[in-house]
Amino acid sequence: MKRLFTLAITIAVSCAAQAQEQKEYPKPEAMRPGMSEYWTPQPKVITPGDIKTDTAPSDAVVLFDGKDLSAWMNPNGEKAEWTVKNGVMTVDKSKGDIVTRQKFGSFQLHLEWCVPTGITGESQARGNSGVFLQDMYEVQILDCFNNETYVNGMTGSIYKQTPPLANAMRKPGEWNVYDIIYTAPVFKEDGTYLYRPFVTVIQNGIVLQNHTEIQGTTEYIGFPRTVKHGEGPIRLQSHGDPSQPISFRNIWIRPL
């Protein structure tokens, strides 16, 4: 970190770098390195997971490890009834959405999803699903591999708000990885946003959303809405499109 700085640095903190004044002004007193070194509090130690072996970080809440849906329920609080087989859970379109039993504020979420080989349909009717952050704000999931649709409805869009920066799809039959960093909103007492939610979305190692401000709820019809809320679950969507259902695996979350 110690580094010789050869640039002509004129000023510091948030002062302006302007032309040299003729007048001689005092200079700040010299400092020593130890004055800007802080030892506490120590960040927590986490054993990282391994993407190559599908292990979660040591402090993560595992939402699906391939075995069962015990972390999930349907929105009425009843047993989640999607299919679990070979370490993978698959949407059952007759059963509707599922939500986590646990609620979350800000978090880092990892999930993997796969569009079935041989999927049919086009635009929004092809592998449509979505992950709702705090049950409110949808990051779109869709098979966008050789499938065009409106850009604010593509995979990785904040649905009907902000298109993704890129189309980083793997093809049907291959697993797509979502890494989502979500900062929960802060509301004023009157129910409006003091700070809106923000989200960073990375798909297969490619940034699709870089700390994007979410404008409000992700509505199918009309403008985003402001709805005051507290912590909320993660919701995975069982979409009514006629295409073959998509699958999920290796889902974990770290409250931030």
Add this chain to the structure above:
Amino acid sequence: MKRLFTLAITIAVSCAAQAQEQKEYPKPEAMRPGMSEYWTPQPKVITPGDIKTDTAPSDAVVLFDGKDLSAWMNPNGEKAEWTVKNGVMTVDKSKGDIVTRQKFGSFQLHLEWCVPTGITGESQARGNSGVFLQDMYEVQILDCFNNETYVNGMTGSIYKQTPPLANAMRKPGEWNVYDIIYTAPVFKEDGTYLYRPFVTVIQNGIVLQNHTEIQGTTEYIGFPRTVKHGEGPIRLQSHGDPSQPISFRNIWIRPL
């Protein structure tokens, strides 16, 4: 994405959700789904890389693919003279820092680094290096596996500014992965920041910095400084600490 909204939504856009007024006010006219669907411009299509096989995304500028240092030079513009062997490049402490030949604005950077097995030393004198964004702002690299130091100098800190959210180190001999999303600053004409730089740092899949605002240059001594600059290279540090040199591999960058 279509979703029944059962919450009592009172208002929309950025209006406040307050108690129902007694008076009857007009309602916004009803909309249709197609009014909020935009088809252009289409995001570019990228074939993602694969962390499991160390391949870069199709649109990335590969900075080191294991073969040579052709993308790098020393700060004087001469040949970079670190060691390359077995697909890995290793710091040569007698040769000093290296910088990329190409300059960058905002970007997504992927790099992997490894502290040698059997490394000795403690605190800042143990596997010390760093990656300087635009040659200005250091994200610290240090062996923090069972090695305490000041927290604003830990691995993943914005050096001498912001400590990491966690310690996600792998042990010496194992590869650590950095994924860094960097938003370049915007300066006013007078040389002060209109918008400071921001950075998100993910180490081994764990968020260490979540869109952290960088206060200014990352100084060894004293306060951050404001130095107006344009695009700049990536710099990797050859630190003078007496410990064994660290290694890098699989480095690529995507201008954003």
Add this chain to the structure above:
Amino acid sequence: MKRLFTLAITIAVSCAAQAQEQKEYPKPEAMRPGMSEYWTPQPKVITPGDIKTDTAPSDAVVLFDGKDLSAWMNPNGEKAEWTVKNGVMTVDKSKGDIVTRQKFGSFQLHLEWCVPTGITGESQARGNSGVFLQDMYEVQILDCFNNETYVNGMTGSIYKQTPPLANAMRKPGEWNVYDIIYTAPVFKEDGTYLYRPFVTVIQNGIVLQNHTEIQGTTEYIGFPRTVKHGEGPIRLQSHGDPSQPISFRNIWIRPL
């Protein structure tokens, strides 16, 4: 400024304030006051204006001082033809909008406007005008004294985006004062916003917009649009509503 701090301050910079660790960690080295004192660059000295005597600050560009419309033109670059009388300029609805000859980036704008006594009409058809920042983003002007309308079209709204925090209208025949602090947007090369514009609006000493992010152009129909632009003039609107025309006086601007 020197002040005894009696709170139990645990840590500093952006470190977390947590429960005391049991372990003894080093403390940052003590500093002296002169280390955080910077003398350059000195801010420019301005003689403030006086709201009581309608004088502008010494560094302001005076856009209307009661004498003539020399700082203005119509959008085609021809002579501005609104009425000037008794130190006041009044909209001529047959002549259309007027724009400043000079273009601006970020700025502080002061202007005063008055709805004529005896004005008629209701909702948007009563004293409707507006001030367009950089010819792009409208801060609404409307007689909202005992006149209801949609809230995102009220005086001080970012038109069709964000309602004002309050209704601070003076009654027809009295002068309303706008103090507007505007931060121009920054665009990416692809024409999207890197940073959207922000605006603070104060009417008659009451905050109506507190650093509100402007979502895009202020459209009469539909969603805000993203239109890449550089510096732009101030536009005052000659609205086609059938009510009596409003007047302006004491307009000045300070580029920031």
Add this chain to the structure above:
Amino acid sequence: MKRLFTLAITIAVSCAAQAQEQKEYPKPEAMRPGMSEYWTPQPKVITPGDIKTDTAPSDAVVLFDGKDLSAWMNPNGEKAEWTVKNGVMTVDKSKGDIVTRQKFGSFQLHLEWCVPTGITGESQARGNSGVFLQDMYEVQILDCFNNETYVNGMTGSIYKQTPPLANAMRKPGEWNVYDIIYTAPVFKEDGTYLYRPFVTVIQNGIVLQNHTEIQGTTEYIGFPRTVKHGEGPIRLQSHGDPSQPISFRNIWIRPL
């Protein structure tokens, strides 16, 4: 507000404006004006005050109207003992700081202050005082009329952090007006900032701070500190410098 848009607008919402694609994509369905008009909730109606007659807005909490110090106390909760005479309150340097009895979150604050004619001393020893927002963050008050000091300690500076954008002082014997818009910070559970405080400072109608992010406490010595806090009073400083004491009048605050 209705306005003909003659620019070549390519896209909307937060989509990018790029070169026209050759391919024909669907266009969003046409909207009507009434779809983006919201009538509720109506903002509260406030009768503005008048700077020319020193009246406060109708919804303001009046902190000093020239009569007595009933809204204030010393930091120990005892009677505030500064001098009140002729509608003006003056620091009594033997009595120390005073704080409001009421605590506040975010707010708009108006206060006027006057350096006595014939004041002596220089740099920080000349009319030194300050207003502490939430008892934590000092906006500096100092006689900077023909009196140089370190810029991050000038009138309107965030003390020892951010210099003012200008020097807008009136001379000793004249009243200076502060209008301050303050957004309270939001803390994480661990005591660090989720969002730091922000402040806009206007002196005599001139912007000195435009939504400046406050880095932490405003320390006389060393770096800003992070101290978790809730609502807090306004504190006015009785500074120990040997110069003649300054005076205040017409103080009011509007919680936001």
